[in-house]
Amino acid sequence: MIYGTVTLVGLGLIASSIIHAAKRGGLAGEIRGYDLSDEARATAREIGLGDVICDSLAEAVSGADLVILAVPVGAMGQVAEEIAPHLKPGAVLSDTGSVKGAVVRAVEPHLPEGVHFIPAHPLAGTEHSGPRAGFAELFDNRWCLLVPAGETDPQALAGLRAFWEGMGAHVEEMDPEHHDLVLAVTSHTPHLIAYTMVGVADDLRRVTDSEVIKYSAAGFRDFTRIAASDPTMWRDVFLSNKEATLTILQRFTEELFRLQRAIRRDDGDLLFDYFTRTRAIRRGIIEAGQDTDAPDFGRGTTRK
Amino acid sequence: MIYGTVTLVGLGLIASSIIHAAKRGGLAGEIRGYDLSDEARATAREIGLGDVICDSLAEAVSGADLVILAVPVGAMGQVAEEIAPHLKPGAVLSDTGSVKGAVVRAVEPHLPEGVHFIPAHPLAGTEHSGPRAGFAELFDNRWCLLVPAGETDPQALAGLRAFWEGMGAHVEEMDPEHHDLVLAVTSHTPHLIAYTMVGVADDLRRVTDSEVIKYSAAGFRDFTRIAASDPTMWRDVFLSNKEATLTILQRFTEELFRLQRAIRRDDGDLLFDYFTRTRAIRRGIIEAGQDTDAPDFGRGTTRK
Structure with a gap:
């Protein structure tokens, strides 16, 4: 167990997969979920997603050790503002957005003292969405990028890394820019x-x-x-x-x-040289095990 | 049997696949091959490709009912010039190049009276090349475009169409431009x-x-x-x-x-509308059976 209580805000594909993967890995004592949509919450309850589905953001995040915002990038700022007063000191706040600079700019102004904000981006997905779309294997052998903005508590960072590795992901760190x-x-x-x-x-x-x-x-x-x-x-x-x-x-x-x-x-030499150079990158991808003859377009588990 | 004698000029992937596919379909009485490269001719003989591998272009095309130029687009003109005096009246001359206007311009000036020139383009290939790369199934359920330039003898056209259909391809006609x-x-x-x-x-x-x-x-x-x-x-x-x-x-x-x-x-509406429109084309491709979940990048037989 890495965290006592983990809260997912937003119950789409990524959040529901995190819930399944964290359960599989025994990474959390309790998993809570919240979604703005009544329908999504009802579905999540119906399929028994997580331990508790809450009807308010405040209830969902209160006392949680890790809160993950799995909402559209454009909604991050507003959600951060709403949950800020309810976050417990020492909690880790993270997200799953595809863009990081904009998320840092949107979330940081609302961040209470003593809360560790560590943005993250798992490079995984499928063409499906919603609480029913999640599955425990989504992050297996995929990359998750941790993107701390500025000084970050090493212990908080190590904990979040262990959480993602526990869900099967390979973790790398880089700055938002x-x-x-x-x-x-x-x-x-x-x-x-x-x-x-x-x-x-x-x-x-x-x-x-x-x-x-x-x-x-x-x-x-x-x-x-x-x-x-x-x-x-x-x-x-x-x-x-x-x-x-x-x-x-x-x-x-x-x-x-x-x-x-x-x-x-009619500069055939330039074209030939250019096309020859681009072949090398393709070979690198094959050699790095990032592709096979049965490609999955970023959605499966072809990585070795 | 559609043709008495068929000659392939160039013995790469496409030509060797035509030889295998024509054999499979019983489409030719005799199949001859020629390649400029000594090594390619030796390999072709070693693996028993076709009935006769000739050592000269003149020998290869003399008396042939169908001659297919399967050489690089840039070489078509020169080959046409060399073979022209040896083509028999009533013979069909075709090719397999990816571009058609340039091939027509390169070949037509050399065309002898009484020879039917019908350019063609099979949309098929793999990443392999040479006489060993060919296989009989390459054209199964793939498109072959027949691209007659100007007036073309209907019977000659029907014969070439039957030949490609006999090799498993779907045939369409269009003009070179x-x-x-x-x-x-x-x-x-x-x-x-x-x-x-x-x-x-x-x-x-x-x-x-x-x-x-x-x-x-x-x-x-x-x-x-x-x-x-x-x-x-x-x-x-x-x-x-x-x-x-x-x-x-x-x-x-x-x-x-x-x-x-x-x-x-920041014109989000334009982006959203654009991205919504492009989805429809993708759906069309799936519905037309031109792709599946196990894509082959133009190299296999995923078409229904």
Whole structure:
């Protein structure tokens, strides 16, 4: 047991998976849950999620040793403000948002003295949502990034690390600014680009949608996969990781113009060298065990 | 049997698969092969590929009823010039290149009277190459596009269609210009964009390659997959389908700037609407049976 009482705020896929995984690992004495939605709370009770489903935020977090905010990034500030008076001294407050700088800026102003705030981001998910979507294995062999903002109590940090490792995750630490840049490269910009390419195909008058769909296996299909992600979540990601996304987008545009110019000027050598270099990164991913022939698009457990 | 004698020029993955598939279907009386490389010809003989492996182009194509050029797009013109004097009147000449306008422009000037030229493009492949890479199932349930340039003898066209259908493919016809635009959207531009994104990640000084690789499952990984394709082939594709690729790239850039502007101006509604629209295309692909939960990236047989 790592924490006496753990509280999940928001009862979606990530929170319900944390509840199952913490139970499986015997990591908490008591697990409480709260969700703004009456329906989500009723469902959670019906399926016996956690030990107690509370009807108020205050009740849910009072006396808890670890409180995890698993709500949309845009809602973090308001929730932090509401729970602040009820957090016990020495408690650890964490979250599961995809963007970290914006969460730190939203939560820190409300943080009471003596509460340890350690933002976190588990790199895991499925296309399903809600209290029924969770399962204990979601974090097995996936990364969880701990993103402490400034000075953080080493013992509080070690406890949260042990909690995530107990749920099967590999844990790394980085600062919020770096986190947001790394995710802008590995996730946010690729998503925006995939959305754009799919949008172009849809909008084209001279090529029909049915042609795009029929011949999608030639490459386009891989883009549609990531462009099918949840619109609300991705809108929030781009609005809250604006700076890093725009920085990477600008680099992307520069590079794209370089290749476009090479095509226009018949510079085959530049294209060949560029395409040869990008192969090495792909090999690195295969060698690092981050992909197999049965890819799961960030949703499964293909990592060794 | 559809043709008495079929000749494959070039003995790579596509040609060797055609040989296996034509044998399986009993589509040819005799199958001949030729490759510029001594090693490829020796390997082909060693594994018993086809009925005869010839040591000269003239010998290979003389008297053949169907000649298929399965060489790089950049080499089509020269091969056509060499074989032209040896083609028999009434023969069908075809190819398997990824770009069609450039192939038509390269081949047509050399075409002798009485030979039916019908360009083709099977949408199939694997990451392997050479005479040993071929297998009879490569075209099963995949598309093969027949791309006649101008007036084409209906009987010659029907014969080639039956040949590809006999190898398991679904056949569609379109004109060369439209083919190159459709492929620019569904394949060429997505590949260029994936190459670019992987190049940006590799080039970034503030995010290490090992970070990009570790956290690639968050979306980036899907890009590296298509950015690992053969550099020579893709250089030739972009140089020979220049106009259509540049047209689609320009549309892509416009759209990307629109989304970039929306991020900069906090226009969440535009982003949400855009991301909602792109989901529909993804659904269309799933419904059309062009993808499953076990994707194969254009290399397998997931189509229903």
